[in-house]
Amino acid sequence: MTKDVIALTKKMPDPLSVLAGLLSGGPDRLVGAEGDGAVVRLHDEQGRPLVSVEAPLLVQVPGEAERLLGASPPEVPYWWTEARATTGVAEAEALAGTFAARLATLVGGTAWPPEAALSLAVVKTDGVSAAPVPAAAQPAVDVLTDKVAVVIQDRPVVAMTAWLQDAFRAAANAELGLQIVTPAGTRLSPAVRNSLPGWPSRWVVQDEQDGYYDGLSGAVLTWSNGLFVTVESPDATREDPRTPVAASFKEGPLEEGDTGERQLAISFRTVHPADDRLVLGGAVEAVWREITGEEPAGWGTEEPANLAWSLRRLTDVAYERTPEPTWLVVVGSPGRPGLATVRITRTKGGVEEDVTMSFGYGPGEEVPHDAVPAAAEVLATRHDLQSMLVQIRRARRDLSVPPRFEGPGVPYAFVLGAEEVREMPGDRARRTPLAERPRELGPKTRPALYYPLPGDPSDLSGWQDFQRLMKHLRGGTGR
Incomplete structure (x- = not known):
C-alpha cells in the first residue's frame, strides 16, 4: 500500500485547484496550513492529520522523475507536488490518491503511482482513526519511540525529499536514531545513503523469508524495545558476535557474476x-x-x-x-x-x-x-x-x-x-x-x-x- 502520491503537472497547481483536491474528503474534513504554508494538511474532526501536501516544486532538471519514480513526466519545466497519507489508514491513502488525480485532471498532468490515483470520487471517511498525535506531528515520521523515529517509504527510490530532511533534522534535534523501512524492491538514492547517520539509524528492508534485514549490511533484524535491532545467532559469543545475514541480501553481483557495471x-x-x-x-x-x-x-x-x-x-x-x-x-x-x-x-x-x-x-x-x-x-x-x-x-x-x-x-x-x-x-x-x-x-x-x-x-x-x-x-x- 503506497503512502506517497505525486502529481506531475505542466502548470502550477493554483490555490483553488489544491483546495478542490483537499476537499475530496468531503465537507467534514478540515484544512490546515503549517510551516509558513509550505505544508498543507487535511485533518479529521479531532484536528489530526490524514493527508499532508508539500508546496509544489518547479523542476527544471531533465531525468529526475525517471530517476526517482520510473515515471514519464511532462517536458521540463514541470511541477512536482507530493501528498503523503497517514500510515495505516486506508481511507487516508485513498484521499491522497484522489487529491493527486483531481490535481492532474484540473491543471493537466499525471499522477504517480498510476494505480493510486484512478478515482475522482469523494472518499467516505466516517469513523476514520488517524495516527497518534506525537507521530502525526511530523508528516514524515510514521512511528515515534524514545529511541528512534521510523519512516515507512514505499516508492522505487527513497529520495532526500523535503519531508525526509525534516525527519532527519527532527530526529537529530531529539537525539533519536532514524530508521527507514521499505519493501524489498525499493532502493536508496545516494543522497540518502550518504546522509544516513550511524547506529541506531539504519535502512530496514521487509523480507518474506527473514522478516526484516539491514539493507546496507544484510544483518537480519527484529523489532525490540522500540527499535529495529540485529538478531543474534544462537551460537554467538562476546568474542564472536555472529549476526545472521539475510539470504536476499546475498543475492548480489558476486552470485550473479560480474555485470560489467x-x-x-x-x-x-x-x-x-x-x-x-x-x-x-x-x-x-x-x-x-x-x-x-x-x-x-x-x-x-x-x-x-x-x-x-x-x-x-x-x-x-x-x-x-x-x-x-x-x-x-x-x-x-x-x-x-x-x-x-x-x-x-x-x-x-x-x-x-x-x-x-x-x-x-x-x-x-x-x-x-x-x-x-x-x-x-x-x-x-x-x-x-x-x-x-x-x-x-x-x-x-x-x-x-x-x-x-x-x-x-x-x-x-x-x-x-x-x-x-x-x-x-x-x-x-x-x-x-x-x-x-x-x-x-x-x-x-x-x-x-x-x-x-x-x-x-x-x-x-x-x-x-x-x-x-x-x-x-x-x-x-x-x-
Whole structure:
C-alpha cells in the first residue's frame, strides 16, 4: 500500500485547484496550513492529520522523475507536488490518491503511482482513526519511540525529499536514531545513503523469508524495545558476535557474476579563504567537466534536484543560510548518471565544501581513468583542495543503492593538497612505503601530491596500501 502520491503537472497547481483536491474528503474534513504554508494538511474532526501536501516544486532538471519514480513526466519545466497519507489508514491513502488525480485532471498532468490515483470520487471517511498525535506531528515520521523515529517509504527510490530532511533534522534535534523501512524492491538514492547517520539509524528492508534485514549490511533484524535491532545467532559469543545475514541480501553481483557495471566514486574537501567574492560550487563543476566532458545538469537543496545548474544561484543560497551549513544535491544528465552531495560550512579556517560524488558506467563503457589526475590537478591548483579519495566499485550504473551486497569500493588514488604537503615535516609526503612514488600536481614550488593505488574492484588489497599510506602520512612508519 503506497503512502506517497505525486502529481506531475505542466502548470502550477493554483490555490483553488489544491483546495478542490483537499476537499475530496468531503465537507467534514478540515484544512490546515503549517510551516509558513509550505505544508498543507487535511485533518479529521479531532484536528489530526490524514493527508499532508508539500508546496509544489518547479523542476527544471531533465531525468529526475525517471530517476526517482520510473515515471514519464511532462517536458521540463514541470511541477512536482507530493501528498503523503497517514500510515495505516486506508481511507487516508485513498484521499491522497484522489487529491493527486483531481490535481492532474484540473491543471493537466499525471499522477504517480498510476494505480493510486484512478478515482475522482469523494472518499467516505466516517469513523476514520488517524495516527497518534506525537507521530502525526511530523508528516514524515510514521512511528515515534524514545529511541528512534521510523519512516515507512514505499516508492522505487527513497529520495532526500523535503519531508525526509525534516525527519532527519527532527530526529537529530531529539537525539533519536532514524530508521527507514521499505519493501524489498525499493532502493536508496545516494543522497540518502550518504546522509544516513550511524547506529541506531539504519535502512530496514521487509523480507518474506527473514522478516526484516539491514539493507546496507544484510544483518537480519527484529523489532525490540522500540527499535529495529540485529538478531543474534544462537551460537554467538562476546568474542564472536555472529549476526545472521539475510539470504536476499546475498543475492548480489558476486552470485550473479560480474555485470560489467561500475561506479567511479570521488570524495574531496576544499577549504576556501572567506571572501565576499567567493563563488561556490566551482570545484564540483570542474571535476564534473573533467570526468564527463559536461557541466552538471542541475542541483537543489532536496530531491528531486529542481534547479538548472548555476554557480551564482548556488552561492547565493549558501550565503543566505550562513552561519548554518548548506546541504546540496547535484545531478548529471540522464545519459551520463552522476550525483554529488555537497555540504558547505563556515568554519574558522574559511569556507569548507565537503563533496561526495559518483558516476555510473555500464557494460562496454570505459571508466575515464585518465581524467582522474586531471580532475585532481584542477582541484589542487584552482579550488583550494585539502584532500581527495577516488574509488572504483562494482555497482549499479544508475547509482541507486539496492538492498543487496555490491561489495566495497577499492581505492584508485589519494591526493593531498598543496598546503597539507607543505605542512608535512621533511620529505615525509614524498617518501612513502608505496611502490610507486607520488606525482606532483601544480607548481613545483608548491605542489599537491597524487598517490596512485591499484583500483582493481576484484582485489581488496588496495585498502592495505591505503592504510599504510595514511599511517605513514600521520607520522607512523607505514611498514
